[in-house]
Amino acid sequence: MAGKAQSTRELVLETALRQFREKGYAATTMRGIASEAGLSAGNAYYYFSGKDQLVQELYVRIQKEHRELAAPRLRQGAPLSENLATVLHTGLDVMTPYHGLGSSMLAPALADRDSISPFSPESAAPRDQAVELMAEAVAASRGTPGGVLGERLPQLLWLAYLGVTLHWVLDPSDGQHRSRMLVDGLAPLLARAIGLAKLPVGRGLAADAVALLDRMTARSNAIGDTNNADDPPEDPRGS
Amino acid sequence: MAGKAQSTRELVLETALRQFREKGYAATTMRGIASEAGLSAGNAYYYFSGKDQLVQELYVRIQKEHRELAAPRLRQGAPLSENLATVLHTGLDVMTPYHGLGSSMLAPALADRDSISPFSPESAAPRDQAVELMAEAVAASRGTPGGVLGERLPQLLWLAYLGVTLHWVLDPSDGQHRSRMLVDGLAPLLARAIGLAKLPVGRGLAADAVALLDRMTARSNAIGDTNNADDPPEDPRGS
Numbered sequence: 001m002a003g004k005a006q007s008t009r010e011l012v013l014e015t016a017l018r019q020f021r022e023k024g025y026a027a028t029t030m031r032g033i034a035s036e037a038g039l040s041a042g043n044a045y046y047y048f049s050g051k052d053q054l055v056q057e058l059y060v061r062i063q064k065e066h067r068e069l070a071a072p073r074l075r076q077g078a079p080l081s082e083n084l085a086t087v088l089h090t091g092l093d094v095m096t097p098y099h100g101l102g103s104s105m106l107a108p109a110l111a112d113r114d115s116i117s118p119f120s121p122e123s124a125a126p127r128d129q130a131v132e133l134m135a136e137a138v139a140a141s142r143g144t145p146g147g148v149l150g151e152r153l154p155q156l157l158w159l160a161y162l163g164v165t166l167h168w169v170l171d172p173s174d175g176q177h178r179s180r181m182l183v184d185g186l187a188p189l190l191a192r193a194i195g196l197a198k199l200p201v202g203r204g205l206a207a208d209a210v211a212l213l214d215r216m217t218a219r220s221n222a223i224g225d226t227n228n229a230d231d232p233p234e235d236p237r238g239s
Numbered sequence: 240m241a242g243k244a245q246s247t248r249e250l251v252l253e254t255a256l257r258q259f260r261e262k263g264y265a266a267t268t269m270r271g272i273a274s275e276a277g278l279s280a281g282n283a284y285y286y287f288s289g290k291d292q293l294v295q296e297l298y299v300r301i302q303k304e305h306r307e308l309a310a311p312r313l314r315q316g317a318p319l320s321e322n323l324a325t326v327l328h329t330g331l332d333v334m335t336p337y338h339g340l341g342s343s344m345l346a347p348a349l350a351d352r353d354s355i356s357p358f359s360p361e362s363a364a365p366r367d368q369a370v371e372l373m374a375e376a377v378a379a380s381r382g383t384p385g386g387v388l389g390e391r392l393p394q395l396l397w398l399a400y401l402g403v404t405l406h407w408v409l410d411p412s413d414g415q416h417r418s419r420m421l422v423d424g425l426a427p428l429l430a431r432a433i434g435l436a437k438l439p440v441g442r443g444l445a446a447d448a449v450a451l452l453d454r455m456t457a458r459s460n461a462i463g464d465t466n467n468a469d470d471p472p473e474d475p476r477g478s
Contacts, residue, residue, distance in 0.1 A: 106349065110409050170349050178455065185451035192444050199440060205431050212424035216417065 009047045011037050016054040017101065024104035025051070055105065055116040058098070059126040065094040067133050080141040081191035084157065087137045088164055088183040092176065095168065099176065102169035118162060119217075131158045145198045149206040152213065153194065159213075160190060248286045250276050255293040256340070263343035264290070294344065294355040297337070298365040304333040306372050319380040320430035323396065326376045327403055327422040331415065334407065338415065341408035357401060370397045384437045388445040391452060392433065398452075399429060 015037040019028040028051060034044035048054050070090040074083050095102075108114045115122040134154035138144050144153065164186065168179040197206035254276040258267040267290060273283035287293050309329040313322050334341075347353045354361040373393035377383050383392065403425065407418040436445035 106345070110345070110405075166349075182451075182455060185447075185454060189444065189447055189451060192447075196435065196440060196444070201435060201438060201440065205428065205435070208424075208428055208431075212421075212428060215424060216421060 005047075008039070008043070012039070012044050012047050013054060013057055016048075016051070017058065017098070020054075020104065021098075021100045025055075025101070025108060026104065052115045052122070055109075056122055056126070059118075059123060062094050062098070063126040063129045063133075066091050067129065069094060070133060071136060074137055074140040076140050077142050078140065079191060080138065080144055080194065081188040083137040083141045084191060085183060085187035087133060087157075088161060088187060089180070091161060091165070092168055092179060092183070095165070096176070099168075106166075106169055127158075130161065131155055134158050134161070143195070143198075145194060145206070147203075148210050149194070149197050152210045155217075156209075156213065157190070160186065244286075247278070247282070251278070251283050251286050252293060252296055255287075255290070256297065256337070259293075259343065260337075260339045264294075264340070264347060265343065291354045291361070294348075295361055295365070298357075298362060301333050301337070302365040302368045302372075305330050306368065308333060309372060310375060313376055313379040315379050316381050317379065318430060319377065319383055319433065320427040322376040322380045323430060324422060324426035326372060326396075327400060327426060328419070330400060330404070331407055331418060331422070334404070335415070338407075345405075345408055366397075369400065370394055373397050373400070382434070382437075384433060384445070386442075387449050388433070388436050391449045394456075395448075395452065396429070399425065 012033060016028065016033045019033055019036065023032075030044055030048075030050060031041050033054075034041045037044065048057070070087050073086045073090065075086075105116065109116045109118065114120065117123065118127060131154045134157040138150075138153050138157070144150060164179060164183060167182055168176050171179045173179075196202035251272060255267065255272045258272055258275065262271075269283055269287075269289060270280050272293075273280045276283065287296070309326050312325045312329065314325075344355065348355045348357065353359065356362065357366060370393045373396040377389075377392050377396070383389060403418060403422060406421055407415050410418045412418075435441035
């Protein structure tokens with residue numbers, strides 16, 4: 001993209017992020033963004049198809065910054081707890097400037113149907129990159145499990161990262177220090193729980209956890225087609 | 240409360256729930272509720288101090304129905320997985336009529352500061368009753384752990400129930416059948432993970448999980464007063 005176009009695109013994005021912060025996600029419009037940026041609505045739409053795409057751009061940017069910050073800090077041969085804490089803390093670092101945006105985006109972002117959900121098809125690129133960063137953290141660490149749990153560990157850790165992010169978005173404490181406390185406690189706990197999965201006593205549990213993850217992330221909405229335990233719950237009291 | 244007052248109170252509550260469903264939580268006003276119910280605003284305020292208190296009333300009612308439905312179905316001496324599934328499924332049963340309300344209440348209900356959050360001081364009564372129902376499910380089950388984990392197990396299971404509720408609120412599947420699938424998978428997984436905590440290999444992990452829960456649920460906002468690992472994260476990149 002040429003320099004002028006690139007800087008106009010940046011201007012639209014920066015203006016949008018400011019309006020999301022100030023007015024909330026729902027009350028911000030493409031027309032209002034264009035107007036504040038001194039552009040016609042058509043010009044703004046030339047760069048972004050709508051508010052959803054602006055949020056996607058934010059996800060891509062955050063993910064890129066996260067990787068740039070985290071990857072050089074992963075320590076080869078370190079315990080998983082250490083590298084996991086590094087990835088989770090640096091994730092919060094790069095999101096910190098956007099803390100004010102979070103709560104107004106939360107309900108639409110969480111709703112499964114919405115394109116700005118972290119689970120949506122539209123969010124696939126930044127999601128895949130986030131899972132890939134988790135895979136790098138696992139690969140750098142010593143003593144991580146093999147087998148089916150090893151394969152799916154990056155995805156499981158990404159879900160843990162989403163949980164931390166949910167806590168952080170809603171965290172009213174100064175500088176979100178309670179979310180930092182959560183990361184400091186959760187990283188060693190998760191690493192130890194994952195360590196248990198290497199023992200005979202934990203292996204079956206880990207396999208079942210992965211199987212549940214697979215069932216829950218299957219995109220199909222049809223009842224009973226991937227899991228025969230999933231009977232229609234229309235009248236659960238009658239069962 | 241006399242019959243007439245009781246039925247007026249019911250009318251205000253029913254009208255409020257309908258407006259929450261139809262307009263969303265944010266757009267509903269006490270004035271609008273009173274008007275639709277054919278009352279003066281002053282009359283409506285006589286029964287409820289505001290929208291928040293109407294939501295609290297809903298929590299209390301759901302919790303009461305949940306207990307009435309679940310308690311007789313708990314089976315003495317059954318495995319924890321079974322009694323846990325009973326409590327989680329009956330919780331979804333009683334919430335089902337209010338599924339449409341959930342997403343509009345989600346952002347304010349999740350925010351820690353808001354009185355309609357499940358963690359707020361105002362929600363203490365229904366929260367305590369929900370934890371008490373979990374304690375009944377644990378007490379009815381065989382082979383549950385003692386010690387510090389046993390003591391805190393009801394609170395941990397209540398957090399799992401909140402997680403299931405979050406999934407359910409956002410669940411777009413027919414009849415929220417994916418949330419039923421989650422319960423069917425999660426109840427045996429949690430029960431087995433809790434079983435591991437009785438073994439030497441899991442005991443330390445369980446104790447650390449409980450300690451983290453205690454740190455995270457401490458109400459203090461001051462940095463470092465309950466946990467010396469909780470350093471101010473103002474400049475985590477500098478560390």
